[in-house]
Amino acid sequence: MKLYIKPGACSMASHIILAEIGGEYAVEIVDTANGETAGGANYREINPKGKVPALEVGGEVLTEGPAILQFLGDSADNTDLAPTGGTMARARVNEMLNFTGTELHIAFGPLFNPGSTDAQKEAARQAVAGRLDWLEGRLSDGRAHLTGAAFTIADAYAFVVTNWANFTGIALSRWPHLSAFMARVGERPAVRRVLKAEGLAA
Numbered sequence: 001m002k003l004y005i006k007p008g009a010c011s012m013a014s015h016i017i018l019a020e021i022g023g024e025y026a027v028e029i030v031d032t033a034n035g036e037t038a039g040g041a042n043y044r045e046i047n048p049k050g051k052v053p054a055l056e057v058g059g060e061v062l063t064e065g066p067a068i069l070q071f072l073g074d075s076a077d078n079t080d081l082a083p084t085g086g087t088m089a090r091a092r093v094n095e096m097l098n099f100t101g102t103e104l105h106i107a108f109g110p111l112f113n114p115g116s117t118d119a120q121k122e123a124a125r126q127a128v129a130g131r132l133d134w135l136e137g138r139l140s141d142g143r144a145h146l147t148g149a150a151f152t153i154a155d156a157y158a159f160v161v162t163n164w165a166n167f168t169g170i171a172l173s174r175w176p177h178l179s180a181f182m183a184r185v186g187e188r189p190a191v192r193r194v195l196k197a198e199g200l201a202a
């Protein structure tokens with residue numbers, strides 16, 4: 001099983017879940033700008049969409065972060081990572097994966113686009129803040145993670161995307177419950193290993 005990543009990108013969520021599960025896996029960095037993997041392969045022949053993550057598994061290539069996260073979570077012995085399909089617990093995880101992908105992840109887009117004007121970046125910061133307000137509300141009942149007590153695949157994705165605030169001029173201290181969540185997830189041994197492996201922590 002091999003995961004294609006870009007350090008610090010949304011692919012880090014799948015990397016975290018691989019590390020949480022343990023076992024054997026490989027990770028290869030992709031230069032998405034020139035479309036080449038670290039090993040010199042043409043990445044578009046692996047994933048024609050040219051984006052990370054992509055997971056090579058069993059002779060197939062699976063793309064789209066939330067699909068990869070669910071595939072990995074469903075394969076794990078630890079059923080907390082992805083609760084059984086058809087339950088409300090799983091529906092809540094899917095709800096949070098979708099929110100992170102279609103609301104939060106997308107809202108950061110202009111902040112990483114070198115062509116964005118300052119006004120576009122400020123509007124994007126406000127849009128991100130609105131989504132972070134919602135995460136703060138979700139955590140304000142004292143739950144440890146976004147869907148309850150257990151750490152799930154949805155927490156990994158929300159952690160990685162929320163962490164982009166630290167690189168885009170958004171102070172997370174404004175959201176105390178979310179800041180505590182980020183610290184809690186960031187302390188997980190698997191998360192620490194991945195942050196180090198991707199060059200985001202010493």
Ligand SMILES: N[C@@H](CCC(=O)N[C@@H](CS)C(=O)NCC(=O)O)C(=O)O
Nearest residue numbers: 009010032033051052053064065066
């Ligand atoms: N819908 C895709 C989006 C993936 C995506 O946006 N990947 C970004 C990194 S977070 C990427 O590869 N960007 C490189 C590029 O656009 O050249 C998913 O959820 O997996």
